[in-house]
Amino acid sequence: MLEITEGSHAVAKAVGQCRPQVIAAYPITPQTHIVETLADMVADCTIDAEYITVESEFSALSACLGASAAGSRVYSATTSQGLALMFEVCFNCAGMRMPVVMSIANRALGAPLSIWNDHQDSISLRDSGWMQLYAEDNQEATDLHYLAYRVSEDHRILLPSFVCFDGFILSHTYEPVDMLTQEQADSYVPVFKPYHRLDAADPISFGLFASPDYYMEFRYAIDQAMNRARTVLPEAGRVFSEMFGRDYSGLVEAYRLDDADCAIVAMGSICGTVKDAIDEMRDAGKKVGLLKIRAFRPFPVKEVQKALSGVSTVAVLDKNISLGSKGAVALEIRDALYGSQIPVHDYIIALGGRDVRRKDIAAVVASAEAGSGDIYYGLREEVLK
Amino acid sequence: MKEDEAACVLFDAGHRACGGCAAAMAARLILDAAGKDTIVVSSTGCMEVFSTPYPETAWKVPWIHSLFENNSAVASGVVESLKKQGRKEKVIAIGGDGATFDIGILCLSGAFERGHDFTYICYDNEAYMNTGIQRSGATPYDASTTTSPAGKCSFGNRRPKKDLPAILAAHGAPYVATASIAYPPDLKKKVEKAVNTPGPCYIQVHAPCCTGWGFEGEKTIAIGKLAIETGLWVNYEMEEGKITKVKKVVRKPVEEYLKEQKRFRHLFKPKRNDAEIAKIQAIADRNAEKFGIEIKLKK
Numbered sequence: 172m173l174e175i176t177e178g179s180h181a182v183a184k185a186v187g188q189c190r191p192q193v194i195a196a197y198p199i200t201p202q203t204h205i206v207e208t209l210a211d212m213v214a215d216c217t218i219d220a221e222y223i224t225v226e227s228e229f230s231a232l233s234a235c236l237g238a239s240a241a242g243s244r245v246y247s248a249t250t251s252q253g254l255a256l257m258f259e260v261c262f263n264c265a266g267m268r269m270p271v272v273m274s275i276a277n278r279a280l281g282a283p284l285s286i287w288n289d290h291q292d293s294i295s296l297r298d299s300g301w302m303q304l305y306a307e308d309n310q311e312a313t314d315l316h317y318l319a320y321r322v323s324e325d326h327r328i329l330l331p332s333f334v335c336f337d338g339f340i341l342s343h344t345y346e347p348v349d350m351l352t353q354e355q356a357d358s359y360v361p362v363f364k365p366y367h368r369l370d371a372a373d374p375i376s377f378g379l380f381a382s383p384d385y386y387m388e389f390r391y392a393i394d395q396a397m398n399r400a401r402t403v404l405p406e407a408g409r410v411f412s413e414m415f416g417r418d419y420s421g422l423v424e425a426y427r428l429d430d431a432d433c434a435i436v437a438m439g440s441i442c443g444t445v446k447d448a449i450d451e452m453r454d455a456g457k458k459v460g461l462l463k464i465r466a467f468r469p470f471p472v473k474e475v476q477k478a479l480s481g482v483s484t485v486a487v488l489d490k491n492i493s494l495g496s497k498g499a500v501a502l503e504i505r506d507a508l509y510g511s512q513i514p515v516h517d518y519i520i521a522l523g524g525r526d527v528r529r530k531d532i533a534a535v536v537a538s539a540e541a542g543s544g545d546i547y548y549g550l551r552e553e554v555l556k
Numbered sequence: 557m558k559e560d561e562a563a564c565v566l567f568d569a570g571h572r573a574c575g576g577c578a579a580a581m582a583a584r585l586i587l588d589a590a591g592k593d594t595i596v597v598s599s600t601g602c603m604e605v606f607s608t609p610y611p612e613t614a615w616k617v618p619w620i621h622s623l624f625e626n627n628s629a630v631a632s633g634v635v636e637s638l639k640k641q642g643r644k645e646k647v648i649a650i651g652g653d654g655a656t657f658d659i660g661i662l663c664l665s666g667a668f669e670r671g672h673d674f675t676y677i678c679y680d681n682e683a684y685m686n687t688g689i690q691r692s693g694a695t696p697y698d699a700s701t702t703t704s705p706a707g708k709c710s711f712g713n714r715r716p717k718k719d720l721p722a723i724l725a726a727h728g729a730p731y732v733a734t735a736s737i738a739y740p741p742d743l744k745k746k747v748e749k750a751v752n753t754p755g756p757c758y759i760q761v762h763a764p765c766c767t768g769w770g771f772e773g774e775k776t777i778a779i780g781k782l783a784i785e786t787g788l789w790v791n792y793e794m795e796e797g798k799i800t801k802v803k804k805v806v807r808k809p810v811e812e813y814l815k816e817q818k819r820f821r822h823l824f825k826p827k828r829n830d831a832e833i834a835k836i837q838a839i840a841d842r843n844a845e846k847f848g849i850e851i852k853l854k855k
Binding site for chain 1: 558592593594595600604605608609610611613616617618619620622623625626628629630631632633635636638639641645662663664665666667669749788835
């Protein structure tokens with residue numbers, strides 16, 4: 172049913188429909204509306220969950236880890252500094268193969284303090300073993316939560332997931348969202364069946380220490396699960412599409428890319444602006460297309476290679492910077508296209524919530540076509556003086 | 557030990573603890589008291605490392621370790637998950653004094669304030685032993701550790717022990733107790749009481765560390781007893797914030813305890829430091845007065 176709703180509320184409703192048994196979360200802007208909405212649902216008994224009002228994000232994810240190990244479906248949400256505080260637990264959840272699902276209302280990391288959007292927070296957890304899905308709009312942000320539970324808890328995968336959607340730009344924006352009914356959600360997200368659980372009737376130990384004789388194999392096993400997710404995510408997307416009509420079967424999504432000379436590569440809400448800018452450029456006769464990255468982890472190397480095989484220039488929009496190197500998405504794209512002659516230009520853009528307009532996208536394309544990439548786009552020279 | 561008796565031991569032999577390790581004794585006694593329907597949440601530390609080198613484990617109850625500082629938070633999640641499933645297992649979080657007094661106190665405070673139904677047991681060996689004997693908030697006054705070494709201008713650790721039981725009692729914990737591995741029946745009784753008391757309960761177990769304190773492994777129990785007999789460690793129970801039971805002793809001078817341990821050797825060699833020993837005696841005297849532990853012998 173189509174509802175005009177705030178992104179955070181739509182996400183909270185979808186999460187509630189996934190029937191988490193334990194929720195642990197801590198307030199942080201711009202994520203807070205999600206966990207407030209879930210708290211209301213618990214208070215009104217519209218969902219049947221234990222809600223742990225922890226004293227920090229670090230404890231939020233630690234409590235989720237414990238509850239997951241004891242056999243419950245769990246949920247948390249955070250952003251920015253909160254995610255940074257969870258750093259250690261993030262690696263632990265993946266290492267212990269706990270299928271936690273967590274929403275990230277993406278926000279910049281301090282210092283300087285910023286509450287506004289970029290992707291530095293989740294990108295900084297790139298190597299933690301969590302799947303990372305990025306949403307373009309609130310419909311996608313909502314739907315990816317059903318998908319994340321289904322795939323994370325799949326016994327072929329057993330990895331935690333971030334569902335990333337841009338702070339404020341999506342989290343606080345009202346848009347029409349087609350919500351599933353509870354029956355539809357139940358038919359798509361099966362009842363949680365833990366692979367192992369803490370159980371006095373069948374005692375096992377979780378979280379042992381591994382000597383050099385064993386550690387590498389654990390890491391390899393996580394990576395193998397990520398590899399399997401390259402198949403299981405699209406499979407879950409296809410089922411979603413067959414059941415509800417919206418297509419998330421691709422780890423990437425192409426827009427007007429078939430005959431494009433220049434491809435823009437981007438993640439998240441900026442893709443909406445890029446699509447509008449592409450329509451304008453197309454009207455003016457420029458052959459420009461978009462490759463949207465939906466899954467950053469696992470990174471869809473083959474899909475990227477296939478989608479970009481026919482273009483002559485690539486412009487990557489990175490809402491993050493690996494300081495001392497490049498944007499994280501551009502590094503992946505260059506790796507995927509290694510051996511091809513396609514130039515990949517990196518644009519660090521929109522850090523800390525700086526607005527991006529259609530004309531900025533056109534300027535990026537002009538820059539890439541002129542071969543002058545690898546820049547911070549839109550720096551204010553007067554501030555740097 | 558008889559064979560059927562051995563089968564009931566829930567913390568198994570074959571772990572890698574030092575000979576005479578009080579933490580290993582504590583693990584065994586805790587599970588003896590709590591029984592098999594117990595889920596243990598360990599913090600990183602000696603006990604975690606010596607009991608679970610993959611692919612082996614000494615734990616015959618369900619056991620989980622996540623990080624150094626988060627066992628209270630993990631336990632919170634376990635407790636609420638069990639509640640949601642209608643399951644009845646008891647949850648015990650176990651941590652060393654570093655995990656409990658220092659790095660994990662945020663999670664511990666949060667979990668106690670929220671009132672989860674679990675028991676937290678600190679095995680207190682009064683320093684970071686797993687990393688090589690560094691001082692913690694539980695290290696006693698004048699103890700020499702690798703980060704509070706005695707030296708030409710140092711008498712060792714400059715601060716007295718943090719009063720963590722009082723801090724947790726102030727959270728409204730229904731049951732707080734101190735215990736010692738030197739008194740096993742008392743320790744077991746306290747564990748039984750804690751796991752059967754609804755809400756968050758705390759037990760701090762004095763766990764002398766032969767490696768870190770510098771004494772022979774066969775003296776662990778004797779050292780534990782001396783701590784009690786000198787008044788430097790007091791075994792007591794607090795219910796609803798009030799002290800309800802205290803172990804009384806005929807007090808011995810503190811130097812009988814100090815002189816047995818290398819961590820206090822600088823107070824006796826190269827020459828006896830009466831001024832510092834007097835300060836430690838004053839700590840014991842204050843404990844004796846505060847808790848009323850003294851048994852006065854009739855002359």
